[in-house]
Amino acid sequence: MLLQNPSACYNLTVKNPNQVWKASDVYGSELPSLAFQTCWTLFVTRIFVIIARPLHIPSLIAEVIAGFVLSTDLLGEIPIMFRLLFPIRGILNVEVLSSLGIIFYAFLTGLQMNLDNVLRAQKKAFSIAISGVIIPMVMAAIIYTLHRNTYDVQTDETVESDPLKACLLWSICLTVTGFPLLTEILASLKLLYTELGRSALDAAIVSDSFSWLLFMLVIPFILSEGAGAIYTVMGTIAFITLCIFVVRPVITPIIERKTDREEWNDHQLLFVLMGTVMCAYITDLLGSGIVGAFVFGLILPHGRFTGLMMSALDDVASGVLAPLVFAGSGMRMDLTKAFSHRNWAFSVMIVVLLCTPKILSTLVATFAxxxxxxxxLGLGVLMSTKGVMALIMLNIGWDRQILTVSSYSILVTAVVIMTIASSVVTNTAYKPRHQFKMNKMRTIQNSRLDTELRILACVHNNRHASSMVKILECFHASRVSPLYVGALYLVELTSRGAFVLLDHMSQHVSHTGTQYHSQSQAELEGITNTFQELAESNDAVRVETFNVLSSYKTIHEDIYNTANEKHTNLILLPFHKQVNTEGSLEMLNRAYKDINYNVMKEPPCSVGIFIDRGVFSLSKTNCRILMIFVGGPDDREALAIAWRMATYPGVYLSLVRILLVDEASYQVDKEVALKAKGILSMALDSSKQKELDDEYVNLFRLKAMHNEDSITYSEKEVYVGEDIPELLNELDQGDDYHLYIVGQGKGRNSVLFSGLMEWCDCPELGAIGDILASNSFGSKSSVLIVQQYGYDGTMSGNAVQKHPNDQETKEDGSHTLINHV
Structure with a gap:
């Protein structure tokens, strides 16, 4: 792995009286050297991975760069240090360990790939993949010919002795799109669940399948001559046929039965890994060991068993063995030989040209x-992502001396640049969090009643889904006022990025009705059924179900992107507490609270947090709603929601406006308010807000309360902070309300509410919402906390506030809807 000369030989002198070992003392000499080299390589690669993470550079590329730093090109300039860290006698042992890492990595790749997804891929994905094979192969032949004619170095090394084999290897390497690595990049950039991400993955999985097919059919002709290559291909095809039609029907029922009964343990999973090694050994006799490992992973059942295998193997294969493989690729690079010659500018040009075939081929396909x-262009840059397959091919060319050091170094350099560019360029060109800041305001208040209301309902489990259905039913969708519901199932990513692949595949499977086996997939099916019942009960409701697998620390960005792509008016979030058997709210998951807090910071639309106390059904015809109005954009948005719900017969709405008088009306100094942090940091202009509040409340009283006995309006005066809890208790005891709707209250620069906020356990609910959600309040009513997006237009200054019944909404011309793929 560490030598620059592929023709190096190893001379072993055996002097060991112990007949158990047929070589030198393994424990005394070989094992310490192997452990030291492995630990040192992993230590350096982890440093580079940590450095590359903020730049969204994949870990594979960071490990290749780390390997180059450890190569003789750099570290070799210090001979004593290089011999100390990488003694020659230990190189062969590291090579064996790296080969084992390649086998298990190929097994994981096959385990994650589902051929059904390839067969169900859209025509566009097939077109991009086929174009990405034909055009790069033609361009690779031209680029390689140019390389041979321009390469000149002042050493004994020249170009390859067999140009045909080298040209084939260049061609196949350029056709590869690294599906697992592309998924890691998209997940890191939070584009995995956007239209761009889905299009890229659909095309990449087809392209990756073609790459494996080319690898099985073409590589034997590169490694062997004439009849030997034909026998290798025929033997490989026979092995694949045997695995699919003989081995798979035998082992699949056994594995599925043991998985359903949860009978797997580490010892039994070890036998599966032994099957991986055995299949790799069989195909290694035929010509390539990784084909057997890949095919064995491909024929195993997907779903829950896949999760078990990846949990058991992924840490070792991806965390220990794979870095040795990728770092070894970097160690083999010798940029001095590749670029330190009189025609070095042509070598640089070759690297640039190698980065273009996938982009051009994708442009041709997408233009059609x-x-x-x-x-x-964006899709083409993503399709240029290279991965494990490209490095495996190049390593084969190195080991079999098909590629010279210069060609190998140029190709690996191009692979690294292409993959880094796919991450950096995409991150620069597609920034969803900056896109939706320029979108027109998506609020309930500014949307017309005769347009489709679009709501993104986020859930963590099926119980949350049932709660969301309750509040969604309160909107009483009709053909005049239809409702779109995007149900977003949030799943925490607790393992490596490989699980993201399974998640993407399960979304495809969900459209076919295939039975799920993993816990998260079974939960998704239950959530889908719950929301589908809502759609079936009302033909004016349209439902789509998605699942997002991400770290809880950054999952709010996936929620942002989904809401932005679906142009939603409201994001509904579940409260982080749920009702127990005694009727009190108890903590469900602290992480849910952090998610809600993060979502409310910079959302692309209005946000609501629903606290379901589970006592009453909100869809009943005598549903009683209490809307508490203090003032500000959040309260106006909450009133707009209550207004929509009250348009349905049988719904009773009570609007109580709290008037702050005397000491309660005192305001916090603006400079002090602006120094505050969090979601309440922006102090709004009180006089302007008071004007907008009066206008909207008067509009509500004029239009909604006209000849409507089901809607009442009252005003309550508050003088000090203690009056708020007393008033809420009075209102709760007066009538049996099913639902409270209140504004979150951001931007209020009132001394009264600033004091109440200091005692809040849940600041994301606001002062009033926190009181209503506390167990000490004793209410059995559900609560909806509302935060309006965009400060209702007051930040830009020129929005005209109108009810959804009005036929037009004026906006500042600076607000432009930007819709990207």
Missing amino acids: YGIPIRDG
């Missing part, structure tokens, strides 16, 4: 489907 050039 009428996709804009900008989006085609």
